[in-house]
Amino acid sequence: MTQRVLIIGAGIAGLTAAAMLASRGHDVTILERQAAPGGKMRHLAIGEARIDGGPTVFTMRWVFDEIFAACGTSLPEHLTLQPVEVLARHAWDGRPGRLDLFADIQRSADAIGAFAGAAEARGYLDFVARAKKTFAALEAPFIRGSRPSPMGLVGRAGLGGMGRLLATSPFTTMWNALGEHFQDARLRQLFGRYATYVGSSPFLAPATLMLIAHVEQEGVWLVEGGMHRVARAFEALATARGARFRYGADVAEILVKGGRAAGVRLADGEVLEAGTIISNGDVAALSAGRFGQAAAGAVAPVPRARRSLSAVTWAMHVRTGGFPLVRHNVFFSGDYTREFDELTQQARLPSTPTVYVCAQDRGDDDSALDGPERLLCLINAPARGDYRPIPDSALAEAERATFALLARCGLTVERDATREILTTPTGFDALFPSTGGALYGQAVHGWSATFARPGTTTRLPGLYVASGSAHPGAGVPMAALSGRLAALKVLEGH
Numbered sequence: 002m003t004q005r006v007l008i009i010g011a012g013i014a015g016l017t018a019a020a021m022l023a024s025r026g027h028d029v030t031i032l033e034r035q036a037a038p039g040g041k042m043r044h045l046a047i048g049e050a051r052i053d054g055g056p057t058v059f060t061m062r063w064v065f066d067e068i069f070a071a072c073g074t075s076l077p078e079h080l081t082l083q084p085v086e087v088l089a090r091h092a093w094d095g096r097p098g099r100l101d102l103f104a105d106i107q108r109s110a111d112a113i114g115a116f117a118g119a120a121e122a123r124g125y126l127d128f129v130a131r132a133k134k135t136f137a138a139l140e141a142p143f144i145r146g147s148r149p150s151p152m153g154l155v156g157r158a159g160l161g162g163m164g165r166l167l168a169t170s171p172f173t174t175m176w177n178a179l180g181e182h183f184q185d186a187r188l189r190q191l192f193g194r195y196a197t198y199v200g201s202s203p204f205l206a207p208a209t210l211m212l213i214a215h216v217e218q219e220g221v222w223l224v225e226g227g228m229h230r231v232a233r234a235f236e237a238l239a240t241a242r243g244a245r246f247r248y249g250a251d252v253a254e255i256l257v258k259g260g261r262a263a264g265v266r267l268a269d270g271e272v273l274e275a276g277t278i279i280s281n282g283d284v285a286a287l288s289a290g291r292f293g294q295a296a297a298g299a300v301a302p303v304p305r306a307r308r309s310l311s312a313v314t315w316a317m318h319v320r321t322g323g324f325p326l327v328r329h330n331v332f333f334s335g336d337y338t339r340e341f342d343e344l345t346q347q348a349r350l351p352s353t354p355t356v357y358v359c360a361q362d363r364g365d366d367d368s369a370l371d372g373p374e375r376l377l378c379l380i381n382a383p384a385r386g387d388y389r390p391i392p393d394s395a396l397a398e399a400e401r402a403t404f405a406l407l408a409r410c411g412l413t414v415e416r417d418a419t420r421e422i423l424t425t426p427t428g429f430d431a432l433f434p435s436t437g438g439a440l441y442g443q444a445v446h447g448w449s450a451t452f453a454r455p456g457t458t459t460r461l462p463g464l465y466v467a468s469g470s471a472h473p474g475a476g477v478p479m480a481a482l483s484g485r486l487a488a489l490k491v492l493e494g495h
Protein backbone atom coordinates (compact mmCIF):
# COMPACT_ATOMS: atom_id res chain seq x y z
CA MET A 2 0.00 0.00 0.00
CA THR A 3 1.36 3.43 -0.93
CA GLN A 4 2.20 5.49 2.13
CA ARG A 5 2.47 9.25 2.23
CA VAL A 6 5.87 10.02 3.75
CA LEU A 7 7.23 13.40 4.80
CA ILE A 8 10.99 13.65 5.33
CA ILE A 9 12.22 16.62 7.33
CA GLY A 10 15.67 17.44 5.99
CA ALA A 11 17.69 16.63 2.88
CA GLY A 12 20.89 15.54 4.64
CA ILE A 13 22.38 12.25 3.43
CA ALA A 14 20.18 10.15 5.76
CA GLY A 15 17.02 11.93 4.60
CA LEU A 16 18.10 11.62 0.98
CA THR A 17 18.81 7.90 1.37
CA ALA A 18 15.42 7.25 2.94
CA ALA A 19 13.76 9.35 0.23
CA ALA A 20 15.46 7.51 -2.65
CA MET A 21 14.71 4.07 -1.18
CA LEU A 22 11.07 4.77 -0.32
CA ALA A 23 10.32 6.53 -3.60
CA SER A 24 11.93 3.58 -5.43
CA ARG A 25 9.39 1.33 -3.72
CA GLY A 26 6.51 3.45 -4.93
CA HIS A 27 5.78 5.50 -1.82
CA ASP A 28 4.58 9.07 -2.03
CA VAL A 29 7.59 10.96 -0.66
CA THR A 30 8.02 14.68 -0.01
CA ILE A 31 11.28 16.09 1.36
CA LEU A 32 10.98 19.33 3.30
CA GLU A 33 14.30 21.14 3.55
CA ARG A 34 14.72 24.57 5.11
CA GLN A 35 17.83 25.38 3.10
CA ALA A 36 17.87 26.10 -0.63
CA ALA A 37 19.80 22.95 -1.56
CA PRO A 38 20.19 19.31 -0.52
CA GLY A 39 23.11 17.90 1.44
CA GLY A 40 22.85 19.41 4.92
CA LYS A 41 26.40 19.32 6.24
CA MET A 42 27.51 18.19 2.78
CA ARG A 43 27.10 21.76 1.53
CA HIS A 44 28.83 23.75 -1.17
CA LEU A 45 30.14 27.23 -0.45
CA ALA A 46 30.55 29.75 -3.24
CA ILE A 47 33.56 32.05 -3.41
CA GLY A 48 33.38 33.83 -6.74
CA GLU A 49 33.22 31.09 -9.36
CA ALA A 50 34.73 28.51 -7.03
CA ARG A 51 32.50 25.91 -5.30
CA ILE A 52 34.08 24.57 -2.14
CA ASP A 53 32.93 21.59 -0.08
CA GLY A 54 32.34 23.11 3.35
CA GLY A 55 31.49 19.89 5.19
CA PRO A 56 32.62 16.31 4.75
CA THR A 57 35.60 15.79 2.48
CA VAL A 58 36.69 12.19 3.13
CA PHE A 59 34.50 9.69 1.25
CA THR A 60 34.77 6.16 2.67
CA MET A 61 32.72 2.93 2.93
CA ARG A 62 31.84 2.92 -0.75
CA TRP A 63 30.01 -0.39 -0.26
CA VAL A 64 27.28 1.46 1.66
CA PHE A 65 26.47 3.53 -1.41
CA ASP A 66 26.84 0.59 -3.80
CA GLU A 67 24.22 -1.24 -1.74
CA ILE A 68 21.85 1.74 -1.48
CA PHE A 69 21.96 2.51 -5.20
CA ALA A 70 21.38 -1.21 -5.90
CA ALA A 71 18.38 -1.20 -3.53
CA CYS A 72 16.99 1.64 -5.65
CA GLY A 73 17.36 -0.44 -8.80
CA THR A 74 20.42 1.32 -10.17
CA SER A 75 24.17 1.44 -9.59
CA LEU A 76 26.59 3.93 -8.13
CA PRO A 77 28.66 4.41 -11.32
CA GLU A 78 25.50 5.52 -13.13
CA HIS A 79 25.32 8.49 -10.75
CA LEU A 80 28.78 9.27 -9.41
CA THR A 81 32.35 9.05 -10.63
CA LEU A 82 34.71 7.95 -7.89
CA GLN A 83 38.45 7.64 -7.97
CA PRO A 84 40.47 6.00 -5.19
CA VAL A 85 43.38 7.96 -3.70
CA GLU A 86 46.80 6.40 -3.21
CA VAL A 87 47.84 8.83 -0.47
CA LEU A 88 45.21 8.66 2.28
CA ALA A 89 46.65 11.71 4.01
CA ARG A 90 49.88 13.65 4.47
CA HIS A 91 50.90 14.50 8.04
CA ALA A 92 53.28 17.08 9.48
CA TRP A 93 54.09 18.04 13.05
CA ASP A 94 54.61 21.44 14.60
CA GLY A 95 58.25 22.05 15.40
CA ARG A 96 59.36 18.62 14.12
CA PRO A 97 61.08 18.05 10.79
CA GLY A 98 59.79 15.62 8.20
CA ARG A 99 56.36 14.48 7.20
CA LEU A 100 54.60 11.15 6.91
CA ASP A 101 52.19 9.88 4.25
CA LEU A 102 49.71 7.11 4.91
CA PHE A 103 48.91 5.07 1.82
CA ALA A 104 46.05 2.91 0.61
CA ASP A 105 48.67 0.17 0.37
CA ILE A 106 49.40 -1.11 3.89
CA GLN A 107 52.94 -2.28 3.21
CA ARG A 108 53.79 1.06 1.63
CA SER A 109 52.55 2.78 4.81
CA ALA A 110 54.54 0.38 6.97
CA ASP A 111 57.67 1.19 4.95
CA ALA A 112 57.01 4.92 5.28
CA ILE A 113 56.48 4.57 9.04
CA GLY A 114 59.68 2.51 9.29
CA ALA A 115 61.66 5.23 7.52
CA PHE A 116 60.00 7.94 9.61
CA ALA A 117 60.08 6.41 13.09
CA GLY A 118 61.96 3.10 12.98
CA ALA A 119 61.29 -0.60 12.39
CA ALA A 120 59.58 -1.21 15.76
CA GLU A 121 56.96 1.44 14.96
CA ALA A 122 56.38 -0.14 11.54
CA ARG A 123 55.71 -3.48 13.25
CA GLY A 124 53.45 -1.71 15.74
CA TYR A 125 51.56 -0.24 12.80
CA LEU A 126 51.01 -3.64 11.18
CA ASP A 127 49.67 -5.02 14.49
CA PHE A 128 47.44 -1.99 14.82
CA VAL A 129 46.05 -2.43 11.30
CA ALA A 130 45.23 -6.07 12.07
CA ARG A 131 43.53 -5.09 15.34
CA ALA A 132 41.49 -2.33 13.66
CA LYS A 133 40.36 -4.82 11.01
CA LYS A 134 39.25 -7.33 13.65
CA THR A 135 37.41 -4.58 15.51
CA PHE A 136 35.49 -3.64 12.38
CA ALA A 137 34.71 -7.29 11.60
CA ALA A 138 33.37 -7.85 15.12
CA LEU A 139 30.95 -4.93 14.83
CA GLU A 140 29.99 -4.82 11.17
CA ALA A 141 27.08 -7.27 11.19
CA PRO A 142 25.75 -6.90 14.75
CA PHE A 143 26.11 -3.13 15.07
CA ILE A 144 26.97 -1.14 11.95
CA ARG A 145 24.55 -2.86 9.59
CA GLY A 146 21.91 -3.71 12.16
CA SER A 147 19.27 -1.73 14.03
CA ARG A 148 20.28 -0.26 17.38
CA PRO A 149 21.01 -3.05 19.83
CA SER A 150 21.11 -2.95 23.62
CA PRO A 151 24.45 -4.06 25.12
CA MET A 152 22.97 -7.52 25.79
CA GLY A 153 21.31 -7.57 22.39
CA LEU A 154 24.68 -6.89 20.81
CA VAL A 155 26.18 -9.88 22.57
CA GLY A 156 23.26 -12.03 21.40
CA ARG A 157 23.62 -10.88 17.81
CA ALA A 158 27.36 -11.45 17.80
CA GLY A 159 26.56 -15.15 18.21
CA LEU A 160 28.79 -18.00 19.29
CA GLY A 161 32.21 -16.70 20.30
CA GLY A 162 30.81 -13.22 19.83
CA MET A 163 31.44 -12.14 23.41
CA GLY A 164 35.17 -12.80 22.97
CA ARG A 165 35.25 -10.88 19.70
CA LEU A 166 33.40 -7.94 21.24
CA LEU A 167 35.70 -7.81 24.26
CA ALA A 168 38.66 -7.91 21.88
CA THR A 169 37.49 -4.53 20.54
CA SER A 170 38.64 -3.14 23.95
CA PRO A 171 35.48 -1.15 24.73
CA PHE A 172 36.70 -0.45 28.27
CA THR A 173 40.13 0.90 27.29
CA THR A 174 40.59 4.40 25.94
CA MET A 175 41.77 4.75 22.38
CA TRP A 176 44.80 6.70 23.57
CA ASN A 177 45.90 3.95 25.96
CA ALA A 178 45.29 1.22 23.39
CA LEU A 179 47.42 3.11 20.86
CA GLY A 180 50.21 3.08 23.42
CA GLU A 181 50.26 -0.72 23.04
CA HIS A 182 51.27 -0.26 19.39
CA PHE A 183 53.25 2.97 19.19
CA GLN A 184 56.05 4.40 21.30
CA ASP A 185 56.38 7.43 19.06
CA ALA A 186 53.99 10.13 20.30
CA ARG A 187 53.52 11.42 16.74
CA LEU A 188 52.06 8.11 15.60
CA ARG A 189 49.80 7.88 18.63
CA GLN A 190 48.57 11.33 17.68
CA LEU A 191 48.09 10.40 14.03
CA PHE A 192 45.96 7.34 14.77
CA GLY A 193 44.26 8.93 17.79
CA ARG A 194 42.91 11.63 15.49
CA TYR A 195 40.46 9.11 14.04
CA ALA A 196 38.32 9.68 17.15
CA THR A 197 37.67 13.20 15.90
CA TYR A 198 35.99 11.74 12.79
CA VAL A 199 33.03 11.26 15.10
CA GLY A 200 33.67 14.43 17.10
CA SER A 201 35.28 12.66 20.03
CA SER A 202 38.50 12.84 22.00
CA PRO A 203 41.00 9.97 21.73
CA PHE A 204 41.60 10.40 25.46
CA LEU A 205 37.95 9.60 26.27
CA ALA A 206 36.78 7.46 23.35
CA PRO A 207 36.89 3.67 23.62
CA ALA A 208 39.58 1.82 21.67
CA THR A 209 36.72 0.41 19.59
CA LEU A 210 36.92 3.58 17.48
CA MET A 211 40.09 2.13 15.96
CA LEU A 212 37.67 0.67 13.45
CA ILE A 213 37.65 4.08 11.75
CA ALA A 214 41.29 3.51 10.83
CA HIS A 215 40.22 0.30 9.14
CA VAL A 216 37.41 2.06 7.29
CA GLU A 217 39.90 4.53 5.86
CA GLN A 218 42.39 1.79 5.07
CA GLU A 219 39.66 0.09 3.03
CA GLY A 220 39.54 3.03 0.65
CA VAL A 221 39.25 6.80 0.43
CA TRP A 222 37.62 8.07 -2.73
CA LEU A 223 37.55 11.34 -4.58
CA VAL A 224 34.11 12.23 -5.87
CA GLU A 225 34.18 13.96 -9.25
CA GLY A 226 32.53 17.35 -8.76
CA GLY A 227 33.07 17.27 -4.99
CA MET A 228 31.20 15.76 -2.05
CA HIS A 229 28.14 17.93 -2.65
CA ARG A 230 27.67 15.95 -5.88
CA VAL A 231 26.74 12.95 -3.70
CA ALA A 232 23.74 14.89 -2.39
CA ARG A 233 22.82 16.03 -5.88
CA ALA A 234 23.03 12.45 -7.16
CA PHE A 235 20.62 11.27 -4.47
CA GLU A 236 18.33 14.21 -5.15
CA ALA A 237 18.26 13.32 -8.87
CA LEU A 238 17.64 9.63 -8.15
CA ALA A 239 14.84 10.30 -5.65
CA THR A 240 13.26 12.79 -8.07
CA ALA A 241 13.45 10.29 -10.92
CA ARG A 242 11.61 7.81 -8.68
CA GLY A 243 8.84 10.33 -8.02
CA ALA A 244 9.90 12.09 -4.78
CA ARG A 245 9.22 15.82 -4.48
CA PHE A 246 11.74 18.24 -2.96
CA ARG A 247 10.53 21.44 -1.35
CA TYR A 248 13.35 23.82 -0.47
CA GLY A 249 12.90 26.76 1.88
CA ALA A 250 10.37 24.58 3.75
CA ASP A 251 11.10 25.08 7.44
CA VAL A 252 9.20 22.57 9.57
CA ALA A 253 8.02 24.22 12.79
CA GLU A 254 5.91 21.44 14.29
CA ILE A 255 5.22 17.74 14.00
CA LEU A 256 1.47 17.29 14.33
CA VAL A 257 0.08 14.48 16.44
CA LYS A 258 -3.42 13.01 16.22
CA GLY A 259 -4.71 10.13 18.32
CA GLY A 260 -1.22 9.48 19.71
CA ARG A 261 0.39 9.17 16.24
CA ALA A 262 2.43 11.50 14.05
CA ALA A 263 -0.05 12.90 11.57
CA GLY A 264 1.74 15.63 9.62
CA VAL A 265 3.75 18.81 9.94
CA ARG A 266 3.19 22.52 10.12
CA LEU A 267 5.68 24.73 8.29
CA ALA A 268 6.95 28.00 9.72
CA ASP A 269 4.68 29.90 7.29
CA GLY A 270 1.64 28.08 8.67
CA GLU A 271 1.08 25.58 5.86
CA VAL A 272 -0.04 22.16 7.10
CA LEU A 273 0.88 18.91 5.34
CA GLU A 274 -0.69 15.65 6.45
CA ALA A 275 1.03 12.25 6.39
CA GLY A 276 1.00 9.09 8.46
CA THR A 277 4.78 8.64 8.30
CA ILE A 278 7.33 11.30 9.21
CA ILE A 279 11.10 10.83 9.08
CA SER A 280 13.11 13.43 10.96
CA ASN A 281 16.61 13.98 9.51
CA GLY A 282 17.66 16.93 11.69
CA ASP A 283 19.78 16.32 14.78
CA VAL A 284 17.80 14.29 17.32
CA ALA A 285 18.61 16.99 19.90
CA ALA A 286 16.21 19.27 18.00
CA LEU A 287 13.36 16.84 18.60
CA SER A 288 13.95 16.46 22.33
CA ALA A 289 14.54 20.21 22.74
CA GLY A 290 10.97 20.80 21.55
CA ARG A 291 11.88 22.44 18.21
CA PHE A 292 9.08 20.44 16.60
CA GLY A 293 6.58 21.11 19.36
CA GLN A 294 5.89 19.58 22.74
CA ALA A 295 3.99 16.58 21.42
CA ALA A 296 7.08 15.37 19.54
CA ALA A 297 9.56 16.38 22.26
CA GLY A 298 9.10 13.16 24.22
CA ALA A 299 9.69 10.99 21.18
CA VAL A 300 13.39 10.56 21.94
CA ALA A 301 15.53 10.88 25.08
CA PRO A 302 17.02 14.34 25.74
CA VAL A 303 20.62 14.94 24.67
CA PRO A 304 22.51 16.60 27.54
CA ARG A 305 24.80 19.44 26.43
CA ALA A 306 27.70 17.75 28.20
CA ARG A 307 27.41 14.79 25.83
CA ARG A 308 27.70 16.79 22.63
CA SER A 309 30.37 15.83 20.13
CA LEU A 310 32.90 18.37 18.94
CA SER A 311 32.16 21.29 16.69
CA ALA A 312 34.64 23.01 14.39
CA VAL A 313 35.86 26.32 13.13
CA THR A 314 36.31 26.14 9.35
CA TRP A 315 37.75 28.45 6.73
CA ALA A 316 36.70 27.78 3.15
CA MET A 317 39.14 29.64 0.92
CA HIS A 318 40.10 30.23 -2.68
CA VAL A 319 43.71 31.33 -2.36
CA ARG A 320 47.28 30.82 -3.51
CA THR A 321 49.48 28.55 -1.41
CA GLY A 322 53.15 27.74 -1.42
CA GLY A 323 55.98 26.01 0.35
CA PHE A 324 54.37 22.75 1.46
CA PRO A 325 53.52 20.07 -1.11
CA LEU A 326 49.82 19.58 -0.41
CA VAL A 327 47.90 16.46 -1.43
CA ARG A 328 44.10 16.19 -1.08
CA HIS A 329 44.03 15.47 2.69
CA ASN A 330 46.66 17.07 4.96
CA VAL A 331 46.97 17.20 8.72
CA PHE A 332 49.22 19.58 10.63
CA PHE A 333 49.52 18.39 14.21
CA SER A 334 49.96 20.54 17.29
CA GLY A 335 52.93 19.72 19.50
CA ASP A 336 50.82 18.79 22.54
CA TYR A 337 47.73 16.66 21.91
CA THR A 338 46.99 16.13 25.61
CA ARG A 339 46.74 19.86 26.16
CA GLU A 340 44.73 20.36 22.97
CA PHE A 341 42.01 17.91 24.04
CA ASP A 342 42.10 19.08 27.63
CA GLU A 343 41.32 22.57 26.34
CA LEU A 344 38.60 21.27 24.02
CA THR A 345 36.80 18.87 26.35
CA GLN A 346 37.64 19.90 29.93
CA GLN A 347 38.02 23.66 29.57
CA ALA A 348 35.57 23.91 26.64
CA ARG A 349 37.65 26.48 24.81
CA LEU A 350 39.47 26.69 21.51
CA PRO A 351 42.90 25.07 21.66
CA SER A 352 45.79 27.48 22.14
CA THR A 353 47.65 25.54 19.42
CA PRO A 354 45.15 23.63 17.31
CA THR A 355 45.77 20.68 15.02
CA VAL A 356 44.74 21.81 11.55
CA TYR A 357 43.17 19.71 8.80
CA VAL A 358 43.56 21.13 5.30
CA CYS A 359 41.59 19.68 2.40
CA ALA A 360 43.12 20.86 -0.88
CA GLN A 361 40.19 20.28 -3.20
CA ASP A 362 41.98 20.81 -6.50
CA ARG A 363 44.46 18.07 -5.72
CA GLY A 364 44.57 14.28 -5.54
CA ASP A 365 47.80 12.36 -5.02
CA ASP A 366 49.79 14.80 -7.12
CA ASP A 367 51.48 17.36 -4.91
CA SER A 368 53.01 19.60 -7.58
CA ALA A 369 52.68 23.33 -7.19
CA LEU A 370 49.55 24.85 -8.73
CA ASP A 371 49.62 27.87 -10.95
CA GLY A 372 46.74 29.89 -9.58
CA PRO A 373 44.53 30.03 -6.49
CA GLU A 374 43.24 26.75 -5.11
CA ARG A 375 40.24 25.64 -3.08
CA LEU A 376 40.96 24.85 0.56
CA LEU A 377 38.90 23.86 3.56
CA CYS A 378 40.87 24.41 6.77
CA LEU A 379 39.39 22.98 9.96
CA ILE A 380 40.18 23.00 13.66
CA ASN A 381 38.16 21.30 16.38
CA ALA A 382 36.06 23.43 18.71
CA PRO A 383 33.72 22.90 21.66
CA ALA A 384 30.02 22.77 20.76
CA ARG A 385 28.67 25.68 22.76
CA GLY A 386 27.66 27.90 19.89
CA ASP A 387 24.12 28.26 21.20
CA TYR A 388 24.80 29.37 24.76
CA ARG A 389 28.46 30.41 24.93
CA PRO A 390 29.59 31.74 21.55
CA ILE A 391 33.34 32.05 21.10
CA PRO A 392 34.37 35.62 21.92
CA ASP A 393 35.80 37.53 18.94
CA SER A 394 39.16 37.88 20.69
CA ALA A 395 39.44 34.10 21.23
CA LEU A 396 38.48 33.45 17.63
CA ALA A 397 41.08 35.93 16.38
CA GLU A 398 43.70 34.26 18.58
CA ALA A 399 42.80 30.76 17.31
CA GLU A 400 42.93 32.02 13.73
CA ARG A 401 46.37 33.47 14.30
CA ALA A 402 47.54 30.21 15.92
CA THR A 403 46.07 28.13 13.08
CA PHE A 404 47.82 29.92 10.24
CA ALA A 405 51.02 30.38 12.26
CA LEU A 406 51.18 26.60 12.76
CA LEU A 407 50.71 26.04 9.02
CA ALA A 408 53.50 28.54 8.34
CA ARG A 409 55.83 26.81 10.84
CA CYS A 410 55.14 23.54 8.97
CA GLY A 411 56.14 25.28 5.74
CA LEU A 412 52.71 26.06 4.24
CA THR A 413 52.11 29.66 3.28
CA VAL A 414 48.54 30.67 2.55
CA GLU A 415 48.07 34.02 0.81
CA ARG A 416 44.95 35.03 2.68
CA ASP A 417 42.40 37.44 1.28
CA ALA A 418 39.35 38.24 3.41
CA THR A 419 37.18 38.56 0.30
CA ARG A 420 38.05 34.98 -0.73
CA GLU A 421 37.23 33.25 2.59
CA ILE A 422 34.12 32.01 4.37
CA LEU A 423 34.42 31.41 8.10
CA THR A 424 32.02 29.08 9.95
CA THR A 425 32.03 28.93 13.75
CA PRO A 426 30.12 26.67 16.17
CA THR A 427 27.45 29.38 16.34
CA GLY A 428 27.20 29.29 12.54
CA PHE A 429 26.88 25.49 12.60
CA ASP A 430 24.23 25.76 15.31
CA ALA A 431 22.20 28.10 13.09
CA LEU A 432 22.44 25.57 10.25
CA PHE A 433 21.78 22.53 12.46
CA PRO A 434 19.49 23.70 15.27
CA SER A 435 19.78 22.61 18.91
CA THR A 436 23.30 21.26 18.43
CA GLY A 437 25.43 24.13 19.71
CA GLY A 438 27.43 23.34 16.58
CA ALA A 439 28.07 19.66 17.48
CA LEU A 440 28.60 18.04 14.11
CA TYR A 441 28.35 14.37 14.97
CA GLY A 442 25.50 14.02 17.48
CA GLN A 443 26.64 12.76 20.87
CA ALA A 444 30.34 12.19 21.52
CA VAL A 445 31.48 8.59 21.75
CA HIS A 446 33.05 8.90 25.18
CA GLY A 447 33.01 5.72 27.24
CA TRP A 448 31.81 2.26 26.17
CA SER A 449 28.12 2.97 26.77
CA ALA A 450 28.00 6.09 24.58
CA THR A 451 27.53 3.94 21.50
CA PHE A 452 24.21 2.79 22.90
CA ALA A 453 23.04 6.29 23.85
CA ARG A 454 22.13 7.24 20.29
CA PRO A 455 18.48 6.69 19.48
CA GLY A 456 17.47 3.96 17.08
CA THR A 457 15.20 4.41 14.08
CA THR A 458 11.82 4.17 15.75
CA THR A 459 10.69 6.65 18.39
CA ARG A 460 8.18 6.69 21.22
CA LEU A 461 5.76 8.48 18.88
CA PRO A 462 4.25 5.98 16.45
CA GLY A 463 4.66 7.10 12.85
CA LEU A 464 7.76 9.20 13.64
CA TYR A 465 11.19 7.83 12.67
CA VAL A 466 14.66 9.31 12.86
CA ALA A 467 17.35 9.10 10.18
CA SER A 468 20.46 11.04 11.07
CA GLY A 469 24.16 11.02 11.81
CA SER A 470 23.08 11.79 15.39
CA ALA A 471 21.20 8.46 15.59
CA HIS A 472 22.33 4.82 15.32
CA PRO A 473 24.71 3.62 13.88
CA GLY A 474 26.65 6.91 14.08
CA ALA A 475 28.09 9.96 12.42
CA GLY A 476 29.84 10.38 9.10
CA VAL A 477 28.34 10.34 5.62
CA PRO A 478 28.17 6.54 5.15
CA MET A 479 26.95 5.90 8.70
CA ALA A 480 24.22 8.53 8.34
CA ALA A 481 23.28 6.92 5.01
CA LEU A 482 22.96 3.60 6.87
CA SER A 483 20.65 5.35 9.34
CA GLY A 484 18.55 6.53 6.39
CA ARG A 485 18.45 2.98 5.04
CA LEU A 486 17.32 1.64 8.43
CA ALA A 487 14.51 4.20 8.50
CA ALA A 488 13.38 3.26 4.98
CA LEU A 489 13.44 -0.44 5.85
CA LYS A 490 11.37 0.13 9.02
CA VAL A 491 8.77 2.05 7.03
CA LEU A 492 8.74 -0.64 4.36
CA GLU A 493 8.25 -3.28 7.05
CA GLY A 494 5.14 -1.31 7.96
CA HIS A 495 6.40 -1.00 11.51
Ligand SMILES: Cc1cc2nc3c(=O)[nH]c(=O)nc-3n(C[C@H](O)[C@H](O)[C@H](O)COP(=O)(O)OP(=O)(O)OC[C@H]3O[C@@H](n4cnc5c(N)ncnc54)[C@H](O)[C@@H]3O)c2cc1C
Nearest residue numbers: 010012013014034040041055056057058252282469476477
Ligand atom coordinates in the same frame (compact mmCIF):
# COMPACT_ATOMS: atom_id res chain seq x y z
C1 LIG B 1 33.02 20.38 8.61
C2 LIG B 1 32.57 18.94 8.57
C3 LIG B 1 33.46 17.95 8.17
C4 LIG B 1 33.04 16.62 8.12
N1 LIG B 1 33.90 15.68 7.63
C5 LIG B 1 33.43 14.45 7.32
C6 LIG B 1 34.17 13.58 6.48
O1 LIG B 1 35.26 13.94 6.00
N2 LIG B 1 33.66 12.35 6.19
C7 LIG B 1 32.43 11.95 6.65
O2 LIG B 1 31.99 10.83 6.34
N3 LIG B 1 31.68 12.78 7.44
C8 LIG B 1 32.14 14.02 7.77
N4 LIG B 1 31.36 14.89 8.46
C9 LIG B 1 30.11 14.41 9.08
C10 LIG B 1 28.99 14.25 8.05
O3 LIG B 1 28.93 15.39 7.24
C11 LIG B 1 27.66 14.06 8.76
O4 LIG B 1 27.73 13.00 9.71
C12 LIG B 1 26.53 13.73 7.79
O5 LIG B 1 26.60 14.50 6.61
C13 LIG B 1 25.21 14.01 8.52
O6 LIG B 1 24.13 13.75 7.68
P1 LIG B 1 22.66 13.78 8.24
O7 LIG B 1 21.86 12.89 7.37
O8 LIG B 1 22.66 13.52 9.70
O9 LIG B 1 22.08 15.22 7.99
P2 LIG B 1 22.63 16.70 8.09
O10 LIG B 1 23.74 16.87 7.15
O11 LIG B 1 22.80 17.09 9.50
O12 LIG B 1 21.37 17.47 7.47
C14 LIG B 1 20.16 17.63 8.15
C15 LIG B 1 19.25 18.45 7.27
O13 LIG B 1 18.02 18.69 7.96
C16 LIG B 1 17.61 20.01 7.66
N5 LIG B 1 16.69 20.46 8.70
C17 LIG B 1 16.94 20.56 10.04
N6 LIG B 1 15.87 21.06 10.67
C18 LIG B 1 14.92 21.27 9.73
C19 LIG B 1 13.59 21.80 9.77
N7 LIG B 1 13.03 22.21 10.92
N8 LIG B 1 12.90 21.88 8.61
C20 LIG B 1 13.45 21.48 7.43
N9 LIG B 1 14.70 21.00 7.33
C21 LIG B 1 15.43 20.89 8.48
C22 LIG B 1 18.91 20.79 7.66
O14 LIG B 1 18.78 22.03 7.00
C23 LIG B 1 19.83 19.82 6.95
O15 LIG B 1 19.83 20.02 5.56
C24 LIG B 1 31.73 16.25 8.52
C25 LIG B 1 30.84 17.24 8.93
C26 LIG B 1 31.24 18.57 8.92
C27 LIG B 1 30.24 19.64 9.26
